Amino acid sequence: MNLIKEVKKKREFFGLPDSVVKRALVESKDDIKEARSLLRKYFGVFLTNRVLKGKGDLLGIHMSSKKRDYGEFYSKILKGVDDVGSVVDLGCGVNGFSYEYLPKGIEYVGIEAAGQLVELMNVYFKEKDFDARAVCLDLFDVEGVVKILRKAKKSRVVLMFQVIDALENMKRDFSKEFISVVMENVEVLVISLPLVSLGGRKKFAVRRKWLVDFLIKNFDVKKDFEMFGERIICVRK
Ligand SMILES: C[S@@+](CC[C@H](N)C(=O)[O-])C[C@H]1O[C@@H](n2cnc3c(N)ncnc32)[C@H](O)[C@@H]1O
Incomplete structure (x- = not known):
């Protein structure tokens, strides 16, 4: 079998x-x-029936994106980052549906394991004729991720919104290795960490000191702020 x-x-x-x-x-x-x-x-919590059926405002349904005002979110994240050529979104969930809130003319590539979400986003990009695509890929396929990063238009901004926990759950300490490789191939990296649990009930005691220490030690931390229940950290080489 x-x-x-x-x-x-x-x-x-x-x-x-x-x-x-x-x-x-x-x-x-x-x-x-x-x-x-x-x-x-x-993965299952993100693949609810409503998301899979792909009806309505998917950003408002998906657990990690529903609290965000994307206009405000992206403008704060990208403020001061000149000449953004592309945004590569690792473990993007349904974030691709927020393309319209990004600055005009940007290339968007979303990488996501859930193939159903990838298909929904690609249909949407085609319909709207956006310079955007979603790719079904396992982030543990580091070579595959690097290939995509190398091809993306400079300056490249990489998003890792609420994916560190998923990676760490699967392989402890993988994120540090992964972030180091990603940083060799991009100009800006933006990491977000949830401050409350995805269900929104219990307050997380999430300090993730190990990650913050790692980022401070190895890169230039440009921004570190809280917004919509997330801690956002932007780093450059
Ligand atoms: C908490 S959700 C965050 C989604 C999106 N980044 C956001 O913040 O709106 C985590 C996402 O990472 C994806 N993911 C987890 N492990 C992955 C892997 N190994 N490869 C690709 N995607 C993965 C999940 O399918 C899920 O969509």
């Missing part, structure tokens, strides 16, 4: 890259139920 195929028979997982499913299978020692439950933990 092909275990990857078997796991992907559940509709919410069929669009995930095989490498993501394989990691869950390794972690669950090839137990299909357990692998699905891990994937549900990592």
